[in-house]
Every structure is written in structure tokens, then in C-alpha cells.
Amino acid sequence: MKLPFKIPVVANISLSLVGLLASVLTVVTFVGIMPDSNEQALKRRKELCESSAIGFSLMADRIDRRTMQKYLDAFASRCSDLASLGVRRDDGTLIVEVGDHAREWAKSAETDSQIWVRLYSQGEPWGNLEAAFDPVADSGWLTSDPEMDQLLFVSGICFVIYFFYLRIVLKQLNPANVIPARVREALDTLAEGLLIMDRSDCIVLANRAFENATGTCSDRLIGTSISTFKFVSADEVQESANPWKDALKSDASVTGRLLGYETDGNETRIFSVSSSPIKDDSGKPRGTLTTFEDVTHLEKKKRELTTMVECLQESSIAIKQQNCELEHLATRDPLTGCLNRRSFFERFDSEWKTANRYENPLCAMMVDIDFFKSINDTYGHSMGDEVLRQVAATLMDTARESDIVSRYGGEEFSVLLPMTTIDDAAVLAERIRSKVEALRFPGFSITTSVGVSTRTEATLEPQDLLDQADKCLYAAKRGGRNQVVRWDEVPEDMVVDESKISRVKEEQTDASSVPYHAVTALISALAYRDQSTATHGRRVADLCVATAEGLLSLKDCYTLEVAALLHDIGKIGVPDHILLKPGPLTQDEWDVMRRNDTIGKEIIRASFGLPSLTEIVEHYQRHYDGGPSQDGLAGNSIPLGARILAIADAYDAMISDQVFRKGRSKREAAMELRRCAGTQFDPELVERFIATISDKNRMRQLDSDQVSTDTALVIGLQIERLAEALDDHDYDSLDAMSTRLQMTAEKYGAQRISSKASELKRVLDSDRDHQSITQIASEMLDLCRFTQHSFVDAVSRERQSSDEKPRQASSLHDRGVTSNPL
Structure with a gap:
């Protein structure tokens, strides 16, 4: 346990010597070498009483009572510790006494302070001499044991003597006192702690800096082992925490060893420790000279700097990663991960200059997915995107590291092949074609047509090389697709005519388009017949498009x-x-209504010849669970468009006011749709439809431009073409159509459509970001669709101006839902 105060070295040694002396005296007393004072006192009393009894017996026959009294008084005066004295006959009679002998004798009976001696007269016993003494002292002046008092007294005297003696002697033996005062002052002025230690690591000399660093005075340091200070290694590379031992062992200096030391205030200080061996005249090590430089502040700053550097490194790495991500976003096509056109041409320009300078071979390859439009039309836009991603992955996996793969536009890819001859390029193209042909998708597979060109004297610019590859691609598609055509295999007089290349398979060309003039003619006729039915159709169409x-x-x-x-x-x-x-x-009137439903389906089939359109109109009244029909068409086997139309048609019918009933609220209509979900309607589509009509931003009424029917017809003719180009990612066609639509809108005063077309053209002319193009083009399509209300509105205005009496409006639709429980 560490004492709260400091004990000088001299006092420590003195206490040790006194303790040793006390131990020796205790042993001497225990073995009986030193006499017991109590036993000596009892022996003295007994001898005194016996000598007095002998003298008294000699005078007993001739001494009277008065003489006996004087004898006893004289005897008592010589004993200071005598309490009482008396002579008693054998019959118990007390003849003479000194003091109150009867009381003292009775009191001392309980102790060992009674002494009696037998008295004889003429050889016969006649009484006893009784002496009662004070009890022998059983306690000292400090403790209960007199011997202990003696021991303490001797120890105290010896401690004082030892202390002053050792103080004088050790003063002559203290190494610090041997050092001259000026040298001592010089050592104390050092900022570094300094120790001189012997071979046993005991401190011989310490300066003031070390005392202050450890909080220990020099008196306590001298003779103390350095190991008591519990230094620990503070180096990042764990080394020995005893550099002084290492210096002695290696007989060489040890420098800059970092050691940690915890002070009394639980503060850890760091020292840079250096140690050198001290040798005598014969060269043998006698000890070590060790210095302790306090580098706590420097180490703290070093750790802070290290932490800051690590933070900067992490920030630098994060910035580099972000820059790489930004560079990837700026240079890559977001859908496929290939280079975009701008980055491709930057790399192309560099490779072109290198090839021209060193006359290196350079080839280009154009890759086109066969009948890609049919994939979008048949399997949907998401599947078309998946096809593009997998084809791009195949191209990048097959191409070499030095090759440059980019998405050129739509379903076309371009590959630049530096340091490659046309023969090697054709081999690589064939490998790509076969790998793409091996790809499998749900329900279909794909093929590609590839054109390969090489740098020749006729190619003066990079675009010339791509034009050659594009001409080879045209030849591959004209030749039946799914093949590779080289530039040296293409006739020089071949004329490229893209109009002769079909983008869809032959069996699907009948479903390519809807004649919009026929649509507008039928809408106008229906609106003239009954305007409320036509507006109902327009509202249902808007709901269907929003849901789909x-x-x-x-x-x-x-x-x-x-x-x-x-x-x-x-x-x-x-x-x-x-x-x-x-x-x-x-019932007869209902039969008439049902017959005209059949006539309507025949009108659509005969007017358009489009199976997908006819299927929607034929099956939209079917129940999701099959209902009363027995042909097995139910659930998801009903065309998706027909299921959406059934929900939108029923919803608009419920919320519309009729002659014979008041329309329901939107909330009531939604509840009714949910009630019939799973039986009459597709439950998943019901929830999607309700979510769509609940989205106010999505179902907002577009504030489009008011246009004439002629203008609406011109704009309407563009809707299908815009949708096709956007589905196919045909940005070149989309660019051309947006330019034409902008001119048309400006000519007829449709400013919002013109502005949106101009915005789309700016994006197409810059980075061609797919997400931005899709969003802007979709908004433009919505504006174009809304102009189609003009046909219904125009007929309504014409009827109102020509009829003398307003015709009572009645919904054709509600009269025609034959199996709708709503």
C-alpha cells in the first residue's frame, strides 16, 4: 500500500534497525536470559520475612508484647511495599500488628501478596508471622506489561540514535552529494528526465525533470528499481519496454524508444527514451545513462495528424469513387452499360488519329438486333430492355479489352476494333453472332445482323468507317439477317434503301398500325348520334391509358x-x-341492344383488321371468374387490355348521372369495384385502378391547347408513331417526329405541345438520357391525346346549334352492359 506521505530513506533504515533490535530483545526475554522483575520482587519479600521470623523466634520467650510491637514497627519501616504485619497465635489470636492487619490480610488472600512464616519457641511452634504486601505491579507506564515498556523505551532511544548517526553517515555515501553543485544544477536545467542506473536497474541519480515527470522526490528515487514505474511500450511496432536492459545487453546505445507511463492522476504520458551503457576504465559496463524526453504533446499531435490524414485519404477515395461513378454516368448508356455515342466518338477520334499516324489497321462493326420491334410489340417494353441488356453484356464479354463497345442508337450497337484486320474482325463478329443466337428468353430467342468494315484509302473520316459498316449491316439484313457481312463482300453499286427492310416479322405485319382517319370518323359519327356516349368513351379511354x-x-x-x-x-x-x-x-329492347353490340365488334373487325384491337372489344364484358360463359376463357387468359377496359367502363358508368338515376360518388364506385373483384373484375387491376384514380397528380385534367378538329386529326396521326419510336428507343425517328410535331403545333397555335416538343428535341440533341426522354415524350403524348377531345366537342357544338330543342341525353353505355351487376 502506498503511503500518503513520504518517509525519508534515513528514517526507513532507522526503523528497520529498531525493529531488528526489538526482535532480538523479545527472543532474549522469551528464552529467560533476562530476569523477571515480578519474580525478583516476590523472592526479595520472602527472604525478608524469613529472616525477620528467625530473629523474632529467638526473642519470643523473653520479649513482651510492647517489645514485639516495636520490632514489628521497625520491620515495617524498612519495607515500603508492606501493607500490614501481624503476629498470630495458633489459636488465631492476633498478638500484635502493624496497620489494619485483619482487613489487609483478608483482602490480600485473593492475590499472591501474602507471606507467612512459622514461629517456634523452645522448639515448639506457637504462632505465625503474617505479612501482607501491596500487589506486585502488573502494568507499566505505557502498556500493561512493564517489559513492553522497557522494550519501547529502548527502541525509542535507539531510533533517535540510529537516525542521527545514519543521517551523517549516508550523507557521505549519497552519490548525488558527490556530484558538484554546479553539475547538479546543470543536470536539473535539462528539459529531459535523466537517470543513472547500476547494473541491477537501481536508480543511482535522477534529475529534477524526471522527478517532476513521475511525481517522485529524489530521496525516494535513489536505490529504487526502475521496474517499479511500470513503463509500457508505446511504439506501433511493439518493442521491449526496457531499453536500459537492451543497452547493457547489446553494449550499444538504444535511442528513440517510445514508452508510456501512467501518472498518479491517471494521465498517460509518452516518453522518447534513449539509453547508453556506462563503462569503467577496463571497458566493463557498470550501469546505464538513460534520458526521458516527454513527447506526449507531439504524439498527441501525431495521432491527430494521422487521423486527419486517414480522413483525407477516405475522403479522397470517396471523391475518386464518386468521380468514377459520375464519369460512368456521363460516358455510359444507363440501360446497357455500354459507352454512349458522345463518349464513343471521343474514343473513336483518338483511335482514328493513332491509326492514321502509325498506319495501324482499324475496323468497325455495326450490330443490329433482328426484328426488335416485334419483341417490343409482342412481349412488352420491359422485355425489350432485358434483350438490350443481355446483348450488350454479350458484346462486352466477347470483345477484347482494347475494343470499344457502344450503344449507337435503339437496338444498334457499334464496336471499334483497334489493331485488328478485317479477317480477325470477321471472326470476332461471327463469334458475337453465334453467342447472341444462343441466348434464350421466355418464349423466344433472338438473332443479330452484323456489318464489318475496315480503314481504307476511301475512309477519310471516322464517320466514313461507320457508314461502310452500316452499309454492310444493310446488306446482312437484305440477305436474310442473322449473318455477318464484310466490307469487301458488298457490291460497290449497292444502294441502301431502309424502306425495304421490315422491322417486324412477316406474320406480325398485319398488326402494325391503326388507321387513325377511320378512328376519328367513327368517333365523330358516334358523337353526332349521341354526344354523351362519345364523351363517355373519351373518359374511359383516358382512364385505361392511365391504368395501363x-x-x-x-x-x-x-x-x-x-x-x-x-x-x-x-x-x-x-x-x-x-x-x-x-x-x-x-326484354325485346334488350335483345336489340345485344345485337348491336355484336354489330359493333364486326364494325371494328372489318374497319381495322387488327386482332389485338378486336380481342379487347370482344372480351371486355367477360367476367374474371368465367361468369355465365362456358368457353373456358377466364382469369388471366382474358386479354389484359380487355380486363382494364371492363373496370374503367364500369367505373365511369357508375359515377355518371343518367336520366333514370343519380351517379354514385367516386368512393362508392371504388367500393363496388372491390366488392366485385375476383368475380367480375381482376382483383389486382382493381387495386391498381383505384390507386390510379386516387393519384390526383396522375389524373389531373391537362390544360392543353384548344385546337380545331383538323389540327386534332394531324396531331392524332402522330400519336401511334411517337409511341412506336419511344417503345423501340428509336431516338433518330423520335427526333424527326418531334421536329415535325413542333412545326405543326406552332402553325396551329398549340403552344404547349410545341414547347414540349422543343424540350424533347433539346434532350435528343444533347446527352439522350433515356429517363428524361421517356418522361418528356410521355407528357407530350398526354397533351396530344387530350387534343382528341376536339372531335367530340365539335360535334356537340354543331348539334346544339342545329337542333331547335335540346335532345335529352341518355347514356348509350348503361343500356348496353348486359351482364354487369353494377
């Missing part, structure tokens, strides 16, 4: 829109007395 976004490609959304506009076209031939009847219809 993300589920169908833009081309399929357009087909669904046309189906929704014309799903009630058969009621154009319903007689007025049935169509406008304010009360319930009879």
Missing part, C-alpha cells in the same frame, strides 16, 4: 385507347325510341 402505363408498351396503350374510344360503336344503330327511353327496357 407501366403494364403495357406505349403501342399497346395506344391500341387500348382506341378500343376504349370505340367499345360502344355498335350502339350507333340503336333506334331512338330504345336509345332515349327514360324508363326500364323490355
Whole structure:
């Protein structure tokens, strides 16, 4: 245990000597060499009483009582510790006494202070001499044991003597006192702690700096082992915490060893320790000279600097990663991960200059996915994106590290091959073609056509090399696709005519487009027959398109829109007395309505010849669970467009006011849709439809420009082409159509459409970001769709101006839902 105060070295040694002396005296007393004072006192009393009794017995026959009294008084005066004295006959009679002998004798009976001696007269016993002494002292003046008092007294005297003696002697033996005062002062002025230690690591000399660093005075340091200070290694590379031992062992200096030391205040200080051996005249080490430089502050700053450097390194790494990500985003196509066109041409320009300077071979390759439009039309936009991603991955995996792969546009890819002859390029192209052909997708596979060109004297610019590869690609597609065509295999007089190249398979060309003039003609006729039915169709079409976004490609959304506009076209031939009847219809009248539904489906089939459009109109009234029909068509086997149209048609019918009933609220209509989900309607589509109509931003009424019917027709003709180009990622066609649409909109005063087309053109002319293009083009399509309300509005205005009496509006639609429980 560490004492709260410091004991000088001289006092420590003195205490040790006194303790040794006390131990010796205790042993001497225990073995009986020193006499016991109590036993000596009892022996003295006994001898005194016996000598007195002998003298008294000699005088007993001739001494009277008075003489006995004087004898006893004289005896008592010589004993200071005598309490009482008496002579007692054998019969118990007390003849003479000194003091109150009867009381003292009775009191001393309980102790060992009674002494009696037998008295004889003429050889016969006649009484006893009784002496009562004070009790022998059983306690000292400090303790209960007199011997202990003696021991303490001797120890105290010896301690004083030892202390002053050793103080004088050790003063002559203290190495610090041998050092001259000026040298001592010089050592104390050092900022570094300094120790001189012997071979046993005991401190011989310490300066003031070391005393202050460790909080220990020099008196306590002298003779203390350095190991008591518990120095620990503070080096990053763990080394010995005893550099003084290392110096003695190696007989060489040890410098700059970092050691940690915890002070009394629980503060850890760091020292830079250096140690050198001290040798005598014969060269033998006698000890060490060790210095302790306090580098705590420097080490703290070093750690802070290290932490700061690590933070800077982490920040630098993070910045580099972010720069790499930004560079990747700026130079790569977001869908496929290939280089975009701008980055491709930058790399192309550099490779072109290198090839021209050193006359190195340079080849280019154009890769096109065969019938890619058919994939989008048949399997949807998301599957088309997946095809593009996998083809791009195949190109990058097959190409060499030095080759440059980019997405040139739409479904076309370009590959630049530095240091490659056309023969090697053709081999690589064939390898790419076969790997793409081996790819498998759900329900279909794909092929590619590849054109390969090489740098010749005729190629003066990089674009010339790409034009050659593009001409080879045209030859591959004209030759039947799924093949590789080299530049040296293409006839020089071949003329490129892209119009002769079909982008869809032959069996799908019948489903390529919807004649928009026929659509507008039928809408106008329906609106003239009954304007409320036409506006109902327009509202249902808007609801269908909003719900189908993300589920169908833009081309399929357009087909669904046309189906929704014309799903009630058969009621154009319903007689007025049935169509406008304010009360319930009879069974015969319902039969007429059903026959005209059939006529409407035939009108659509004959007018357009488009199976996907006809299927939607034919099956939208089917129940999701099969209902009363027995042909097995139910659930997801019903076309997706038909399931969406059924929900939108029923919803608009419920919320619309009719002659014979008040329309329901939107909330009530949504509850009714949920009630019939799973039986009449697709439950997943019901939830999607409700979420769509609940999104106010999505279902906002577009504030589009008011245009004439002629303008609406011109704009309407562009809708399908815009949807196709956006589905196919055909940005070149999209650029051309946006330019044409901008000019048309400006000519007819459709400023919002013109502004949106201009914005789309700016994006197409810059970085061609797919996400931005899709968003802007979709907004432009919505604006174009809204202009189609002009046909219905125009007919309505014409009817209002020509009729003398307003015709009572009645919904054709509600009269035609034959199996709708709503």
C-alpha cells in the first residue's frame, strides 16, 4: 500500500534497525536470559520475612508484647511495599500488628501478596508471622506489561540514535552529494528526465525533470528499481519496454524508444527514451545513462495528424469513387452499360488519329438486333430492355479489352476494333453472332445482323468507317439477317434503301398500325348520334391509358385507347325510341341492344383488321371468374387490355348521372369495384385502378391547347408513331417526329405541345438520357391525346346549334352492359 506521505530513506533504515533490535530483545526475554522483575520482587519479600521470623523466634520467650510491637514497627519501616504485619497465635489470636492487619490480610488472600512464616519457641511452634504486601505491579507506564515498556523505551532511544548517526553517515555515501553543485544544477536545467542506473536497474541519480515527470522526490528515487514505474511500450511496432536492459545487453546505445507511463492522476504520458551503457576504465559496463524526453504533446499531435490524414485519404477515395461513378454516368448508356455515342466518338477520334499516324489497321462493326420491334410489340417494353441488356453484356464479354463497345442508337450497337484486320474482325463478329443466337428468353430467342468494315484509302473520316459498316449491316439484313457481312463482300453499286427492310416479322405485319382517319370518323359519327356516349368513351379511354402505363408498351396503350374510344360503336344503330327511353327496357329492347353490340365488334373487325384491337372489344364484358360463359376463357387468359377496359367502363358508368338515376360518388364506385373483384373484375387491376384514380397528380385534367378538329386529326396521326419510336428507343425517328410535331403545333397555335416538343428535341440533341426522354415524350403524348377531345366537342357544338330543342341525353353505355351487376 502506498503511503500518503513520504518517509525519508534515513528514517526507513532507522526503523528497520529498531525493529531488528526489538526482535532480538523479545527472543532474549522469551528464552529467560533476562530476569523477571515480578519474580525478583516476590523472592526479595520472602527472604525478608524469613529472616525477620528467625530473629523474632529467638526473642519470643523473653520479649513482651510492647517489645514485639516495636520490632514489628521497625520491620515495617524498612519495607515500603508492606501493607500490614501481624503476629498470630495458633489459636488465631492476633498478638500484635502493624496497620489494619485483619482487613489487609483478608483482602490480600485473593492475590499472591501474602507471606507467612512459622514461629517456634523452645522448639515448639506457637504462632505465625503474617505479612501482607501491596500487589506486585502488573502494568507499566505505557502498556500493561512493564517489559513492553522497557522494550519501547529502548527502541525509542535507539531510533533517535540510529537516525542521527545514519543521517551523517549516508550523507557521505549519497552519490548525488558527490556530484558538484554546479553539475547538479546543470543536470536539473535539462528539459529531459535523466537517470543513472547500476547494473541491477537501481536508480543511482535522477534529475529534477524526471522527478517532476513521475511525481517522485529524489530521496525516494535513489536505490529504487526502475521496474517499479511500470513503463509500457508505446511504439506501433511493439518493442521491449526496457531499453536500459537492451543497452547493457547489446553494449550499444538504444535511442528513440517510445514508452508510456501512467501518472498518479491517471494521465498517460509518452516518453522518447534513449539509453547508453556506462563503462569503467577496463571497458566493463557498470550501469546505464538513460534520458526521458516527454513527447506526449507531439504524439498527441501525431495521432491527430494521422487521423486527419486517414480522413483525407477516405475522403479522397470517396471523391475518386464518386468521380468514377459520375464519369460512368456521363460516358455510359444507363440501360446497357455500354459507352454512349458522345463518349464513343471521343474514343473513336483518338483511335482514328493513332491509326492514321502509325498506319495501324482499324475496323468497325455495326450490330443490329433482328426484328426488335416485334419483341417490343409482342412481349412488352420491359422485355425489350432485358434483350438490350443481355446483348450488350454479350458484346462486352466477347470483345477484347482494347475494343470499344457502344450503344449507337435503339437496338444498334457499334464496336471499334483497334489493331485488328478485317479477317480477325470477321471472326470476332461471327463469334458475337453465334453467342447472341444462343441466348434464350421466355418464349423466344433472338438473332443479330452484323456489318464489318475496315480503314481504307476511301475512309477519310471516322464517320466514313461507320457508314461502310452500316452499309454492310444493310446488306446482312437484305440477305436474310442473322449473318455477318464484310466490307469487301458488298457490291460497290449497292444502294441502301431502309424502306425495304421490315422491322417486324412477316406474320406480325398485319398488326402494325391503326388507321387513325377511320378512328376519328367513327368517333365523330358516334358523337353526332349521341354526344354523351362519345364523351363517355373519351373518359374511359383516358382512364385505361392511365391504368395501363407501366403494364403495357406505349403501342399497346395506344391500341387500348382506341378500343376504349370505340367499345360502344355498335350502339350507333340503336333506334331512338330504345336509345332515349327514360324508363326500364323490355326484354325485346334488350335483345336489340345485344345485337348491336355484336354489330359493333364486326364494325371494328372489318374497319381495322387488327386482332389485338378486336380481342379487347370482344372480351371486355367477360367476367374474371368465367361468369355465365362456358368457353373456358377466364382469369388471366382474358386479354389484359380487355380486363382494364371492363373496370374503367364500369367505373365511369357508375359515377355518371343518367336520366333514370343519380351517379354514385367516386368512393362508392371504388367500393363496388372491390366488392366485385375476383368475380367480375381482376382483383389486382382493381387495386391498381383505384390507386390510379386516387393519384390526383396522375389524373389531373391537362390544360392543353384548344385546337380545331383538323389540327386534332394531324396531331392524332402522330400519336401511334411517337409511341412506336419511344417503345423501340428509336431516338433518330423520335427526333424527326418531334421536329415535325413542333412545326405543326406552332402553325396551329398549340403552344404547349410545341414547347414540349422543343424540350424533347433539346434532350435528343444533347446527352439522350433515356429517363428524361421517356418522361418528356410521355407528357407530350398526354397533351396530344387530350387534343382528341376536339372531335367530340365539335360535334356537340354543331348539334346544339342545329337542333331547335335540346335532345335529352341518355347514356348509350348503361343500356348496353348486359351482364354487369353494377
